[in-house]
Amino acid sequence: MEPITLCGLVIVIFGLWVEFEPAVIAVVRKICKSRFFTESISNSTVQKPAYVMRVPISFH
Numbered sequence: 001m002e003p004i005t006l007c008g009l010v011i012v013i014f015g016l017w018v019e020f021e022p023a024v025i026a027v028v029r030k031i032c033k034s035r036f037f038t039e040s041i042s043n044s045t046v047q048k049p050a051y052v053m054r055v056p057i058s059f060h
Contacts, residue, residue: 001009031037
């Protein structure tokens, strides 16, 4: 693409972000606070520590 086209594209994307940022943030907050999302995060299994047996240094 030509540099002028890329500059125009960056300006358009920035303008769209500025215009729709509050709506996007509101949707993300609503999803993060939803019951389904919080249940799926809280039901994750807790990892148990792995116990490693020591290997003897010398085999007598």
